[in-house]
Amino acid sequence: MEVKIGIITVSDRASKGTYEDLSGPAIIDTLNEYLVSKWKTVYHVIPDEQHLIESTIKQMADKERCCLIVTTGGTGPAPRDVTPEATESVCQKMLPGFGELMRQESLKYVPTAILSRQTAGIRGKSLIVNLPGKPKSIRECLDAVFPAIPYCIDLIGGPFIETKPEIMKVFRPKQ
Ligand SMILES: Nc1ncnc2c1ncn2[C@@H]1O[C@H](COP(=O)(O)OP(=O)(O)OP(=O)(O)O)[C@@H](O)[C@H]1O
Numbered sequence: 001m002e003v004k005i006g007i008i009t010v011s012d013r014a015s016k017g018t019y020e021d022l023s024g025p026a027i028i029d030t031l032n033e034y035l036v037s038k039w040k041t042v043y044h045v046i047p048d049e050q051h052l053i054e055s056t057i058k059q060m061a062d063k064e065r066c067c068l069i070v071t072t073g074g075t076g077p078a079p080r081d082v083t084p085e086a087t088e089s090v091c092q093k094m095l096p097g098f099g100e101l102m103r104q105e106s107l108k109y110v111p112t113a114i115l116s117r118q119t120a121g122i123r124g125k126s127l128i129v130n131l132p133g134k135p136k137s138i139r140e141c142l143d144a145v146f147p148a149i150p151y152c153i154d155l156i157g158g159p160f161i162e163t164k165p166e167i168m169k170v171f172r173p174k175q
């Protein structure tokens, strides 16, 4: 089964070209370091508009059949930060442990970690995970939660994802 991963940068300024998106590419680089499995990416940079975040997630899940969709940005308390709301509204099931663990880990780096409302959930056979917008938060957060991601994708009927154990050791309870 093909491994297809969706990456969505949610940023008003990156989508306008005011600054270059560094966080989407940081997700691609991190996954390239972790993964042995061949994978394809679908990548979009969009503004902080809830309907657009929802339609992009839906397209990546339902049409592109991405087993994993990672968003970056729009998780904070500012009025235009609506990525967690968009995620929740398109998911059938939420996985609050992802946000809890990422905030706890991020607190080792920045006291403002608690300002992120980042979460995760399931839509069909896709796992959706929110990351904060800052480029350096990408690795900090993915290192914390990725060990549980391949098994989560097994459980929802997705492809078997393999990683380089010396870089990212994943956990699968004995079958
Ligand atoms: N995708 C990104 N690529 C590069 N830098 C980013 C990205 N997202 C955030 N940053 C950096 O982190 C800072 C704070 O990000 P934050 O998510 O708070 O942006 P923002 O003020 O909400 O605006 P916007 O929605 O336009 O990104 C930005 O000023 C920028 O320097």
Ligand SMILES: Nc1nc2c(c(=O)[nH]1)N[C@H]1C(S)=C(S)[C@@H](COP(=O)(O)O)O[C@H]1N2
Pocket: 072, 073, 074, 075, 076, 077, 081, 105, 106, 107, 109, 110, 112, 113, 114, 115, 116, 117, 131, 132, 133, 134, 136, 137, 138, 140, 141
């Ligand atoms: N690991 C990590 N988590 C982090 C940060 C960070 O730099 N590193 N920044 C925090 C800050 S300053 C904010 S405002 C929130 C929300 O960011 P977002 O709105 O860009 O998603 O994420 C927080 N989580």
